[in-house]
Amino acid sequence: MTVDVAVVGNGVLGLSIALELVRRSPGTRVAVVGPASRRGSATAAAGAMLNCFAEVTDATDRHPASRAKFALAREALDAWPQWFEGLHHERAPSAPFSLSPGTFVVLGAQATPTAVRNFEAIHAALKQYAEPHHEVEPADIPGLRPVPHERPVRALYLEREGSLDARAVLEALENAGRRSGVTFLDGEASDLVSAHGRACGLRLLDGRAISAGTVVLAAGTGSQQLLDRLAPDEAPPLLHGTGFAVETRRQVQPGGFDRVVRTPARSGACGMHLVPLGDGVEYIGATNIVLFDPPGGPRIGVTQSLLRFATDQFDVHLGMSAIQRWHYGSRPVPLDRFPLLGLTTVGGLLLATGTYRDGFHSSPVIARHLADMVLDSNPVPGIFTPFAPVRAPIETMTVDSSIELFVADAVETATEYGLRLPYFLDPEPIVSHARHEAQQAFERLDHPLALAPEILGAVRDASSAHVQRLNAYLRATRTRHPVPTSAG
Numbered sequence: 122m123t124v125d126v127a128v129v130g131n132g133v134l135g136l137s138i139a140l141e142l143v144r145r146s147p148g149t150r151v152a153v154v155g156p157a158s159r160r161g162s163a164t165a166a167a168g169a170m171l172n173c174f175a176e177v178t179d180a181t182d183r184h185p186a187s188r189a190k191f192a193l194a195r196e197a198l199d200a201w202p203q204w205f206e207g208l209h210h211e212r213a214p215s216a217p218f219s220l221s222p223g224t225f226v227v228l229g230a231q232a233t234p235t236a237v238r239n240f241e242a243i244h245a246a247l248k249q250y251a252e253p254h255h256e257v258e259p260a261d262i263p264g265l266r267p268v269p270h271e272r273p274v275r276a277l278y279l280e281r282e283g284s285l286d287a288r289a290v291l292e293a294l295e296n297a298g299r300r301s302g303v304t305f306l307d308g309e310a311s312d313l314v315s316a317h318g319r320a321c322g323l324r325l326l327d328g329r330a331i332s333a334g335t336v337v338l339a340a341g342t343g344s345q346q347l348l349d350r351l352a353p354d355e356a357p358p359l360l361h362g363t364g365f366a367v368e369t370r371r372q373v374q375p376g377g378f379d380r381v382v383r384t385p386a387r388s389g390a391c392g393m394h395l396v397p398l399g400d401g402v403e404y405i406g407a408t409n410i411v412l413f414d415p416p417g418g419p420r421i422g423v424t425q426s427l428l429r430f431a432t433d434q435f436d437v438h439l440g441m442s443a444i445q446r447w448h449y450g451s452r453p454v455p456l457d458r459f460p461l462l463g464l465t466t467v468g469g470l471l472l473a474t475g476t477y478r479d480g481f482h483s484s485p486v487i488a489r490h491l492a493d494m495v496l497d498s499n500p501v502p503g504i505f506t507p508f509a510p511v512r513a514p515i516e517t518m519t520v521d522s523s524i525e526l527f528v529a530d531a532v533e534t535a536t537e538y539g540l541r542l543p544y545f546l547d548p549e550p551i552v553s554h555a556r557h558e559a560q561q562a563f564e565r566l567d568h569p570l571a572l573a574p575e576i577l578g579a580v581r582d583a584s585s586a587h588v589q590r591l592n593a594y595l596r597a598t599r600t601r602h603p604v605p606t607s608a609g
Contacts (some may be wrong), residue, residue, distance in 0.1 A: 122304075124150040126495060127323055127333035129310045129328035129338035129347065131155025133287070133481050136294035138337055142370040143301040146496055152304040152331060154323070155340070159291075161415075163341050166450030167481050168366060168396045168406045170381055172253075173198040174279055175226050176286055177246045178386050178477070179238040184517040186507040192232035193504050196484045199509065204485040205285070210597035221397065224282040225262050227273040230502040232384070233533040244277060253280040258428040264378040265271070266436045273434075283398045284381050287481060297451035301322040304353035306331075308474070310340070313350050319468035320351065322519050326348075335495050339452040342415075351467045354597035356510040357459075358590075360579055362477060364391075365419035366406030367429065368398070373459055376438050377401055384434070387535035388574075391478050392426070395435050405431045409478075411575040415451050426538065433559060451476055455590075457514040458573055462487060462505055463494055470496070472510045479498030513602035516571040523571040524559040530574040531555035567592040568599055 126134045126142055131153050139151045152219060159165040173194040181187050189316045205220045228240045259273035267273070295305065308329065313336060314322040322332040339343040345359040371377045383394035408423040432439045453474045455461055460473035460483075465554040474493050476483060493500035507515065516525070532555070533546050542548065562581035563569065567590050572580065580591070 122306075122329070123332040124152045124304065125333065126335045128149045128153045128329050128337045128339055128488045129155070129323065130338065130344070130474075131157075131159065131291075131295075131305070132162050132339065132341055133167075133291065133294070133484045134164075134487060135337070135339035135475070136291065136298060137484040138339060138473060138491045140294055140298050140301065141492040141494060143489040145353060145492055147302070148192050149496075150304075151298075151302070152306055152308045153298065154308060154310050154331070155308050155323065157307040160473070161342075161449070161451050163362075163364075163450045164287055164291060164481060164498045166364060166366060166448035167287040168236070168404045169285045169290065170224070170383070170392055170394060170396060171201055171220075171282050171284060171482050172200065173282060173384075173385060173482065174247050174252055175224055175241055175282055175457055176386065177239070177243045178584045179235075179242045181242060181519065184462045184515075185515060186515045187456055189507045190459065191246075193486060194479060195214070196504070197486045200485040200489075201482075204569055208290065208293040208297055214525055215230070219281060221283055221380070222281060222283040222514075223379055224279045224284075225257070225265075226277045226279065226392075227259060227262070227265070227382060227384060227434075228275040229267070229271050229273050229384065232274075233388055235388045235529070235533055236385050239387075240275065240277075243385060247277070247279070248256075253466065254278060258453075261384065263380075263418045264376065264436060265382065266438060268433045268437055271434045274585050278380075286398055290481075295329070310347060311342075313470070314346050315351055315467060315470075318471035323347075335469045335471065336431065337471045337473055337491060337495070342451045344453065344474045347473070348465070351470060352593045354464050355466055355601065356400070356461050356472065357456040357475075357512070357514045358458065358594055359461075359475060360413040360454045360576065361412050362454040362575075363410050363412060363415045363419070364406065364418070364450060364452060365424055366410045366448040367402060368445040369403050369405060369429070369439065370445050370576055371401035371403070372436075372441050372443055374401070376436075377403060381434060383517055387537065388530040391429045391435065396430060397517065403439075403442070404448075405439070406448070407451075409575065411454050412581055413583045419447070419449050428494060430537075452480075455514075456570075456572070456575070456576060457516070458576065459515050460487075460508045461510040462490065462508040463502070463510055465510055474578075475508075486509040511601075513598050514570060518572045520563065520569045523573070524556060524563070524578060527574040527577050528555040529557040531558075564602065566595065569593045570595065 455475040
């Protein structure tokens with residue numbers, strides 16, 4: 122089979138890029154390769170929130186790359202209404218497909234210092250950019266019935282942020298692609314093919330071969346293995362951000378939420394959230410554990426805690442809801458947590474991955490940018506410049522700051538999970554233990570590199586083989602980029 126562009130990956134990014142290509146260049150032959158089951162897919166497991174300002178943290182404005190990532194999210198927030206309208210008629214008649222505006226961000230009475238700072242950062246950013254919002258009384262949020270000691274003390278309503286059903290969006294993207302001439306291949310890519318320093322196709326596990334003028338890797342965490350075949354050690358390696366969520370159906374009526382309700386980002390984790398999907402069905406998410414190798418499924422401990430936190434902090438009646446299905450997937454998380462978007466050193470090979478928790482929300486803008494790079498010989502990178510795949514890891518802090526942040530997160534996580542100390546004791550044993558773990562993790566690295574707490578935790582828990590591989594990458598990147606991106 123011969124095509125102009127082969128897109129590896131049938132998640133939201135791969136499908137969006139393929140659709141953008143054929144809409145803008147109707148004669149372009151595009152094939153999308155990916156298993157129909159989407160097992161482990163980040164998109165298929167996503168709550169599909171349109172979150173831009175709600176994802177702001179107190180670190181968003183500290184570094185140029187963080188500001189660029191926020192600018193990308195703002196551009197996507199503006200793009201979604203038109204993008205959604207273009208997909209609306211492509212859904213299956215029986216599938217729910219609506220863009221539900223409105224997100225409540227709540228600050229609980231027992232919120233940790235990190236959550237408090239992030240809530241204030243959200244509020245400040247909303248005001249700075251004149252984003253439509255207002256502060257509301259938590260008691261006035263429809264459906265909010267936490268246990269007494271978890272009652273929110275503050276709440277913000279973000280008018281333009283909201284949610285969609287990720288599964289319905291995937292179906293609509295596929296339908297739109299088929300109508301526009303995209304070819305879909307149910308299978309898994311096993312290898313990339315190159316000739317004379319240029320990518321020219323791929324092979325599938327079942328033996329099929331595809332010749333292509335351009336290859337776009339948008340296979341989430343699966344992109345790493347394929348990239349290593351042609352361009353090892355040139356982009357920050359991808360880790361697995363494993364996440365668990367659950368869909369439930371209300372059994373007690375009336376009840377339920379009519380808008381997204383969520384917390385600010387917490388220590389080492391995304392904000393807890395509940396997304397109404399209609400007809401009493403609600404999506405409760407999500408966990409976040411970053412690993413070099415994901416486990417075979419969600420861990421019992423974090424699963425139990427997620428459901429308890431949602432019931433205690435959002436609505437005690439959730440305890441009577443019926444579980445419909447589980448969602449579990451791996452988010453693609455680069456070592457520096459910034460996306461990998463654009464050209465590699467191999468001609469004709471582009472990356473569209475590493476979006477961590479922002480892939481669904483940012484997909485319309487990322488699709489436009491990647492289509493620019495495929496169709497235009499001189500695209501304007503703009504806000505995407507920091508996210509070029511061939512780069513040194515972006516460091517937004519110093520190594521010492523990284524250790525202290527790891528320690529602070531450990532103490533706050535212990536508090537979130539129920540640690541209570543009498544007034545005459547302080548958390549010094551936890552502090553000492555966490556600092557020792559952080560220092561041991563850094564000692565595993567041949568070159569010092571400031572890492573976010575969840576990434577440092579993954580290094581701490583990594584096998585010796587993964588550490589050796591990581592150190593080989595660090596040696597290679599020091600040679601390729603003698604002056605690493607400095608902290609800002």
